[in-house]
Amino acid sequence: MNLRIIPRLDIKGPNVVKGIQFEGLRVLGKPERFARHYYETGADELIYMDAVASLYGRNSLLEIVRRTADEIFIPLTVGGGLRSVEDIRKVLRAGADKVSLNTAAIQRPEIIREASRAFGSSTILVAIEAIRRSDGTYEAFTDFGRQATGINALDWAKRAVDLGAGELSVTSIDRDGTGEGFDLALTRAVSSAVSVPVIAAGGAGKIDHVLEVIQEGKADAVCVASLLHYRYVRECTYSPGEFTAEGNIESLRKGARFSRIEDASLPELKGWLMSRNIACRSTACGTVR
Amino acid sequence: MTEKPPTLFGLPEKVVFCKRCVMSNQRPSSYPEFKHTRSRICPTLRIDEEGVCDACRHAERKPVIDWEAREKELLKLLDQHRRKDGGYDCICPGSGGKDSAFASHLLKYKYGMNPLTVTWPPILYTDYGHRNFMNWLKVGGFDNLSFNQNGRVQRLLTKLAIENLLHPFQTFILGQKNLAPKLALKYGIPLIFYGENEAEYGNPVADNASSLRNKSYFSMKDLSEIHLGGVPINELMEKHKVTLNDLSPYFPADYKELESSNIEVHYLGYYVKWVPQEVYYYAVEHTGFQARPFRTQGTYSKYNSIDDKIDDLHYYTTFIKFGLGRATYDASQEIRNKHLTREEGVALVKRFDGEFPDRYFKECMDYLGIKPEDFVRLVDAHRSPHLWKKEGGEWKLRHAAWMENA
């Protein structure tokens, strides 16, 4: 079985954004371009998160999901602001293969059971976003890193699986966007505690970190954002009229660099992992026959 | 016949919201704190005939400002002051928040200046706020002078400010604004750099013609002008048994000393394009800054002003006195910087403005020695009838950006 590398796009309106510790919405480009690029260079899956959905009580990704599903033939997971089984149905009909639930699931855990019954367990991914407490335990957060819940993240992970989640993603809010590496203790604790695949997220700043989280963090799949985005953003050129909607495009104007990230491309990342004996699906894009 | 409700604090009777951001004309403009009494009539945010506020007008000009020319001006200024003999050539006041981190780092590492950072510490430090302060110095790399205040006096003045003016932040504002000029005089460092340009927030546009603020704002001519906590100095000294020396940290620098000095006060935001979100990223990248690990109560953000527990209370009181909570301030700033649409700003204000800051409330009350129920009474006494009404036993705003009548 090959290890999955899954780029994540945080999306606000028409733009890909990337924050640090789930704060700040620096625009890095257009989702269609990023998605296509990652598909062509070997992404195993894609995740789209509506970064402000919970804030405004809406999920506005349907259009971009439709366009993506039309052109890109790898699994797409969509999350952010999905509140009900009906919301999930809409997103799946638009072309998503899986949905990611967090806020709605913590507020009403039964939705995991209902959704996995209606759509199949493997369609339902529960995203756990956690912050490390001073006593070494982890607290789950909702609303895209805004709302503390007082719930122990590890306990919640087990419960989510009991309720029918077919997969979990675990994100360290503390690490996300910082380039400091994944929270290995958090990932390992969750992955060892549940029988379903666990996707690690939050903190990759160089390709070593990805290997670390697989070996020491016991991650079954790895989600990356800044690590890849800050490479691709440099390869993109945009015409001035492309960013007319609101958004913090200041750093794009100046060539969007972040010195804490040793950015990489997917082929570089996978090539390196394979040299370390981690089986990866090779990134050569197949020819049409 | 409906009786028009009187207004408190000399606020404009008609409540008008800016058509672009979510601020209203109730917002007080910058005002010398040491003249702040209950009966003051403070200038407020101007909204023009087209319904646009001064701050948004200023923001209009931001994209067309010739930032290269402004940088040349800055370089000229810095070249005049840069020291090569090992001494400090400028003062950067701040506490390691994103704005002071950005300003000081830019001045030192991009422009080769030798800043001395100076800090008036928060009234009640948050632990992550303190960490940011330490990282500012350790990771960013700066020398720092911190003035640790006489705790009893600070507590007394803060308490009085709350009781008389419902203004928890007065001591901090006074201390912070006054520290830099005084230290500049003491150490012979003629250049002071504050961060964001205050006109961003709607002080009269005329003040922006040059970025030098009128020095007299920071100076005092005569003791009798001064009120602290809404109380005149003599009364303070007599009734509360404090000495002139106890109060001196809150006084502005001596006018004569300032006037005859060559000290200049500048806002870096005049010379450098200030994009608040980018300032956050910069501070994370260069000075080890970290946002708060949970949402600030009363707003949606996590990285604005997070080092003082009293800060949450402060914004709650602005909500009470002016109908403008923290979400309004944060959203307005982001709208002006084109990070948010007005529609989004309105939704955020509706959701978060005025949220009661219960997280640190008890701790603040314990510190101040005010009973929570007394605080509630104080709060209610500061609700201006033209802004608030009681409906079904609950206080409700008459006007809000998300209401139809806005």
Next chain:
Amino acid sequence: MPIDGVRDGPVKVAIVDYGLGNLYSVQRACVHAGLGAEVTSDRREIEAADGIVLPGVGAFGDAMSTLRRLDLVEPLRDAAAAGRPMLGICLGVQLLMSRSEEFGAHEGLGILKGTVLRFQEPRAEGRALKIPSIGWNGIRRPAGAEGGDPWKDTPLEGQKDDEPMYFVHSYCVQPEDPGVVLSTTRYGQIEYCSGIRRGSLFAFQFHPERSGPEGLNIYRAWARLLTGDDKQ
């Protein structure tokens, strides 16, 4: 609900809608491969189509009871018996079997003799593997294939051995007749049947419509078989 972009190609397949599965991505893949494709639960449309796709994601028991309720069991059995072109995907391959052990014993369509079993403690390098098995795994030609390429004239024509395809499943099929095994895959220490062929019935445990460009090539190869077009 019809989707934009459904072309009225010369060959039309029916994608069986029994409420479960990523029907629309299957449809898109068919359209990309040049097929007309209708998502339907109407038995007459299914009986009239040039080919039938049986997709599915979810629980075996629920799927069978819905198929019964929609009166689709007979048409599917008849279509298979008549040798009409069929393509089963994921749960679709499992439903073809005679029985499944998922949450109790269930009767399947019985088009092929065999059972559906849950992965039993898959392990690799001393580490327990997770269930469901989610990810890209290689498909291989069955061992001991004699005389020619077993994948010729199948939707897998042109694929390399061990080409990764996208799998999501906790159960796998165990057909009684080894002759129907078209491809195998290994998960940990378990080697299982990942592709099936009997005449013009093909079925895969993986999702070709989610398996990138090579997965799309599988749909194209199937489309060529349907149209009788074996030009490259």
